[in-house]
Amino acid sequence: MSAELFSLFYQFADVFAFLILSAAGLAIVFGMMGVINMAHGEFIMCGAYVTVGLVNLGVPLPIAQILAAVTAGLIGVVVEFLIVRRFYKRPLDSLLATWGLSLIVTQSMLLIVGSAVRGIGTPEGSFAIGEYTFSTYRLVLFGCAVAVLIGLYIIFMKTRFGVIARATMQNAAMAKALGARTGRIYVVSFGIGTGLAGLCGALYAPTMTLIPTMGATFVVESFVTVVIGGANVLLGTAPAAVFLAMIRMTLNASYGQIIGQIGMLFAVILVIRVLPEGLSSVLVRRGR
Amino acid sequence: MILGRRCGTALLGAIVAVAALSVAHAAEPPLKVGLLEDVSGDLAFMGMPKLHGSQLAVEEINKSGGILGRRIELIHLDPQGDNARYQEFGRRLLNRDKVDVLIGGITSASREALRPIVDRTTTPYFYTNQYEGGVCDANMISMGAVPEQQFSTLIPWMVEKFGKKVYVIAADYNFGQISAEWNRKIMKDLGGEVVGEEFIPLGVSQFAQTIQNIQKAKPDWLLTINVGAAQDSFFEQAAAANLNLPMGSSIKIMLGFEHKRFKPPALNNMHATANWFEEIDTPEANDFKKRWHAKFPDELYINDMGYNAYNALYMYKALVEKAKSTKLEDLRKVIATGAACIDAPEGKVCIDPKSQHTSHRMRLISVGLKHEVTVEKDYGTIQPYWLGEIGCDLTKKNDKDQYTPSHLPSKS
Secondary structure: OOOHHHHHHHHHHHHHHHHHHHHHHHHHHHOOOOOOOOOHHHHHHHHHHHHHHHOOOOOOOHHHHHHHHHHHHHHHHHHHHHHHHHHHOHHHHHHHHHHHHHHHHOOOOHHHHHOOOOOOOOOOEEEEEEEEEEEHHHHHHHHHHHHHHHHHHHHHHOOOHHHHHHHHOOOOHHHOOOOOOOOHHHHHHHHHHHHHHHHHHHHHHHHOOOOOOOOOHHHHHHHHHHHHHOOOOOHHHHHHHHHHHHHHHHHHHHHHHHHHHHHHHHHHHHHHHOOOOOOOHHHHHHHO | OOHHHHHHHHHHHHHHHHHHHHHHHHHOOOEEEEOOOOOOOOOOHHHHHHHHHHHHHHHHHHHHHOOOOEEEEEEEEEEOOOOOHHHHHHHHHHOOOOOOOEEEEOOOOHHHHHHHHOOOOOOOEEEEOOOOEEEEOOOOEEOOOHHHHHHHHHHHHHHHOOOEEEEEEEOOOOOOOOOOHHHHHHHHHHHHHEEEEEEOOOOOOOOOOOHHHHHHHOOOOOEOOOOOHHHHHHHHHHHHHHOOOEEEEEEOOOOOHHHHHHOOOOOEEEEEEEEEOOOOOOHHHHHHHHHHHOOOOOOOOHHHHHHHHHHHHHHHHHHHHHOOOOHHHHHHHHHOOOOOOOEEEEEEEOOOOOOEEOOOEEEEEEEOOOOEEEEEEEEEOOOOOOOHHHHOOOOOOOOEEEEOOOOHHHHH
């Protein structure tokens, strides 16, 4: 019985971690900043490739993962400077621009690195409870997802940067009038967002096949989580991930992966129909 | 000095000869071969060797004088794994470029997307992949292995070696569904039991739940017919969770070279049957591998589809030369005589007149802890007999259907 219960928790943790890690970066870039970043998956892919490349050069995995996240963040800063900053007032155009970027990046990776890269293997080994065996690394992913949420909470709620960032997102003109350097806030926020995307790729790299289009497997889940989460990253993304993970885990376990996927998208349609502003709108109202 | 002059004369002679040859070729219009292979998108790592195999064959055939003295012109388009683009590009090659033959397609979904378009023309179409079998189509010539060559060898071997309970993970489209049906039929004949079947949408990359379901069902072995890079993540995740079950497959190793892409021991205890693995060690196979790697030194693995794609052009050459024509009906007359054979690197292969599928020399291989590959069994040449037995006879009737064990031709 305890094995069954743990198995349920493990499934939940697995889906939750996947949703949080793939959505965290997008929650800042799309949820807060309003940039529809279609290249989100490519930043994830970038994190994965940098990780594998560094590990193959002999860098220990955790350090490679951190460096990969930093690399994705820095590339994000460059992309913000060259492309994204022109589109803050034109969200639909940001969609086109970043989509184009994503196509270019995917094809360039295919040309430069080739169609398949040798994997690096999952670390940490496995453990057994009852008749089941589990991969320890999956629990590490869950821990990382929780750590990312706590980290975001601290950055955006407890620091001076966080206060100014939130003010900038709410009313850029007013924040600027009060002396905030909004341009810099945008750059840093975008960098944090893409860095988190890179972290997601870095963390999942050891468990997946690396191909240039791998980002696509994360993109639907991340957009879905952010959209039903709503504008507030902290009060939206985490509850959205819990909600979706519960639905997906239950349906996966009883009816298989296809129904799990369909059910999750169906739940999203329902939530958006009832709460057009996402889950966070309710939670924020309750809080007041 | 004299030597130098002689060399110069020889060189001049060679130039003149080449020029004369190309003039002769220019007089005869080239044979247009339309090629549809994915070299970008989700299946690019499998499609790239297919393009390379075709390019190698075209280069060799052109060097040795072409087909009936005509050069081959290869027109390759990349449908990027998109079935709508397969149809669009298929139409373009057939209607606008007026190719003499169409080759390609990777998934069974892409083949089924192409078939209705090819069937409206009188152009022959070569499908170069192993697949779930059953297509009885007068326009199509299948170069890959089919269930009576792959599953009828693999599944009895797995049952004998590991036990009667199997769990199936399959991609959720026609290939996975029909292959699972074949497995059910063969397992039933063997008195085995299918303890679980899971169909997974393409693009799914997370398998914690599947791994748990498998452990709950307690199978003796797994049949893995999951498709594409995302679904291949299963192997890494199963290894990390220490699932440790024997696996059998009709598509792993020889198509996606998972044993080269994943870090050992993710593919340990995988068994597969096919007509070609790069590890096959015969003089003919080694000679073929040498030529391939000389042209494409970066190739990670010469996969079965790439190998079949190479053979397809030689088979087409043999058909055209025997028929002295490029017309489909003339080619089919050659096939009907049973004389459509080539000496492939695996040995002699022939097209079966009734189904237009190819006979193959089948081997079973196993992957070890360090991903070393051993050939366990050589089944010799196996004919693609199933379609003929159930009543598909393209020498008598122009069929266009795909049959499965549960969908047989009506007796009339």
